[in-house]
Amino acid sequence: MDDQKPESVVNDPTLFVTAASLRGRSDWFIRLRWMSVIGVMTGVITADQIAGLPLPVKGIVITALITAILNVGYILHNRRPATSLNNEVRIVKVQMVMDLILLTMLVNLTGGIENPLYLVYIIHVIIASLIFKGKEIYQITGLAVILFTLETLGEHYRIIPHHHLMSASETIHEPLYMLMTLGAFWIVLIVAAYIGSTFMKHNRAIKDDLVQRQKELQDADKAKVDFFRFVTHEVKSPIITALSAVDLALDKNDGNEIVDNMLGRASRRLHQAIEIVKDLSDLTRGGMKSRGRKEKIDLAELTKKLLVSRKELIDSRNLILEADIPSSPVQVKGVPDKIEKILVNLIDNGIRYNHDGKRLYIVLMDVGSKVIFSVQDEGIGIKPKDQELIFEEFYRTPAARETSTLGTGLGLPIVKRFVEQMKATLKVESEPDVGSTFTVTFRKRL
Amino acid sequence: MIERTILVIDDDIDLVEIIRVTLEGEGFKVIDAQNGARGLRLASDEVPDLIILDVMMGEIDEGFQVAYELRNREETREIPILMLTAVVDQTGFDFDPEKDAEFLPVNEFIQKPVAPRELVDLVRKHLPTSV
Structure with a gap:
């Protein structure tokens, strides 16, 4: 009333x-x-x-x-x-x-x-x-x-x-x-x-x-986020210092292969730890809907940019990249950081969990009031029983753990949360050892 | 060649040590301070050739305060400053080096972690009249 x-x-x-x-x-x-x-x-x-x-x-x-x-x-x-x-x-x-x-x-x-x-x-x-x-x-x-x-x-x-x-x-x-x-x-x-x-x-x-x-x-939510910021900062600082020390030691090492090997592993795992802290921070901070200003974003340009930046990685795995991206702008409205996180996580998963030398198929389609973005790989795939679990924090399928030690187990939960916030939809189709297709359908809302 | 002095202001003594080893290996002299006040005193007394400053020390924006103060003082005004920041979206307050750099009196933002080679290159790039 x-x-x-x-x-x-x-x-x-x-x-x-x-x-x-x-x-x-x-x-x-x-x-x-x-x-x-x-x-x-x-x-x-x-x-x-x-x-x-x-x-x-x-x-x-x-x-x-x-x-x-x-x-x-x-x-x-x-x-x-x-x-x-x-x-x-x-x-x-x-x-x-x-x-x-x-x-x-x-x-x-x-x-x-x-x-x-x-x-x-x-x-x-x-x-x-x-x-x-x-x-x-x-x-x-x-x-x-x-x-x-x-x-x-x-x-x-x-x-x-x-x-x-x-x-x-x-x-x-x-x-x-x-x-x-x-x-x-x-x-x-x-x-x-x-x-x-x-x-x-x-x-x-x-x-x-x-x-x-x-x-x-x-108030409670704000206290939680503040606490989390504090914790992530406190955890991140020592990791960064350790990583810097390892990188310096790597730099100073004169050809001792075992030392190189071990320090290299330490460096990669420390990078992974930083990624986890970053992802966790995204999850908590991103949970606050108010964060970030909405802008018009050209998904065609963003997708191309991301693929260019990952060219070396794609080539190193001998993947065959097929990108079906319109040459004209494909605009949606949203928070730039969040949209980029969605695309980055799906593309990186498509690379990481693909089999070497296989196809990576990326499609962007403008269909009237909606925009469809999909990443298809021919990699390890996901068992039906795991297809819901992959969206839970820190869950990684056994096959994923075997394929790569570097995942954080937070990428898909972040994708899911940001997709929900944008009132977009996310679909996964997958078969073990055949491959996975992740499809996001954005609403344009221009 | 004259020995160049680099002042490192950072409250993380391990990180200071890492930077010291990195830069001393390249022939620089490294002096350090663990807090803003001591850093400012050292900067005025020793007038180093370049200052590496951590954005977040005791207080969340202590690094910024130190940078402003360095630019205010006659004797330290011209010294190049490299500001070390944690990963940007983790600093806990919204600032974007790309957009905000022009409002902040530092020469370059360096995102931690930085590879030793890269740090040396950045130091050389910003040293006055260095070749």
Whole structure:
């Protein structure tokens, strides 16, 4: 119901509306009021011309005009920016009081208790109970009760004129009928106010609670990410230092093959450790949706760039690269880093888990509102039972472990997470020792 | 040939030692400081030919602060600075050497880990009037 700002609820539990949200309500009243003016005018013309009811048309039209003029006044007020909450509360109260007075005038002009129009008071009370809380609701309810009671008693004791709705009706001068109507009216109004306010109180409590919990969750998430940044940095530093030492030792080694061999292995594994830390960091940091600005990215250009940078690697494995990439730009919208990670991981997997001398087939296709990117290899493949597990952190199939010690077990989980964030889809088709095809379908959203 | 002095400011003593061995093997003199304040004092006193500065020491941006201070001081203003950074997306705050370099008073960002050869080449490239 309320479009109040969450922080106002969190910071001040007594505050349940903001100046802006109240202004929104006030604008809504203005629209409702125009409809009521139109309704009254249409109604009075219909009643007078078609139904032939003996209504004081002039009085009713004047009431509608006053309503219209006041409404214009409210519009002019609302053109100025909402400054303070108190100010907005005051203007909404003024509107409600004036509406009740005008309604009472209309009720009087259209037959008083003869006319079920007085049910409209209930609407005012319900609206008040939705917007205000506690004493304001009962102030408005009290005013409605007093106005309608005075109107009815006034007509009953002939202090103010009674306008007949039905020509011969004299119910207003029947004390019992009048008292029953008033009694029912009071009860309905007070019960309506009570139900409305209780319901809204409950509603607000739930909302406050939700806002509070959401804030706690956000804080916890931020704490987790901060902690993770700290840990990855603390772990990465010693690895980098160790790697630098190993590389220096390799550099200084004069042809001792065993030393070269061993230090080379150490260096590769340390590089792998850095990759794992980087991937883990991507996974946690990338988990935050807010990170990174979306841009238009040309996948054709990006794919070509990535393939050029991997040419040496592809050649060293004697792979036959077949790339089916359009010569014109193929644009999608997304966070550049994340899109690149998706492509890099899939291409590198296609190289890493291929058999030497086999085909690596890369396709990029622009199909209307979607873009399809797929990497097909003729390598080790994935058993059906492993095809879901490969998207779990650190899982590597036995065949993958055998083929390469250098995978991090995080590449596909990263791909999966980023694909989900982009509302793209990822499909894997694979058969052991025949090969795998990974297909990402991006939505363009340009 | 005059001996060139390189000042290494880094709180990782092992990394300092690795850089020392690398550069001394190439005939450079290496002096070092483990924190920003000591680094600044040494830079002013010794006026080295080049400074290698780690981006993250005790505080997350200590390296940046040191770099700005070096550029502020008359006697160290002209000394080339090579800034060592951890892998960029891991620094924990958003900065991009390619885009932000012009706002930062250093001559080059070097991403760790850097191969010994590469470090020597970069040092030679930035040494004033070196051939």
